[in-house]
Amino acid sequence: ETGVTQSPTHLIKTRGQQVTLRCSSQSGHNTVSWYQQALGQGPQFIFQYYREEENGRGNFPPRFSGLQFPNYSSELNVNALELDDSALYLCASSPGLAGALNTGELFFGEGSRLTVL
């Protein structure tokens, strides 16, 4: 069983640029969530996709957008990058909205570390 994979693992951008991060969900999982983890903080919910539709969004501006594809893989796009966007971006998948065993459990990838200069 292949776990959640994310790419790229590290990248450096400059202010104002745009970035796309990619995530392949675990086999059998139809729900993908994205989280931002700034240094010294816990992960913060960005949004969730279920069957290709956005199903919830955290307190992030519209320049954070996403997609989910028919194979349930997902992309996170961030436009007009700001210095504060520097963080670890975590993708998590689950077998349904409620997570595994209806507990909200998510399966996380290793993350994409974005540095904005």
Place this chain on the structure above:
Amino acid sequence: DQQVKQNSPSLSVQEGRISILNCDYTNSMFDYFLWYKKYPAEGPTFLISISSIKDKNEDGRFTVFLNKSAKHLSLHIVPSQPGDSAVYFCAASDGNSGYALNFGKGTSLLVTP
């Protein structure tokens, strides 16, 4: 606003002793609470969870206690092992508002031999 709080950034425990990690929350609508463990350069991995209708859940060396009246939960690790050294995140979800996890800032546990 931080709805899940872990007020101890770090904890050091000797091997074989008990580790107790604490977590407080403010949202009474949370109905599931989870603990995740994170090693450097890896994503968080699920450790144990508890429903709001229970006050204790045990899985091997790990036990989570929930005190709803105090809006407090704790993770007990007995006995602690050096491999337990990691950052532990407390998280909570409210199923009625979707299943986004609200995380605390984490507690870094160091288990020394």
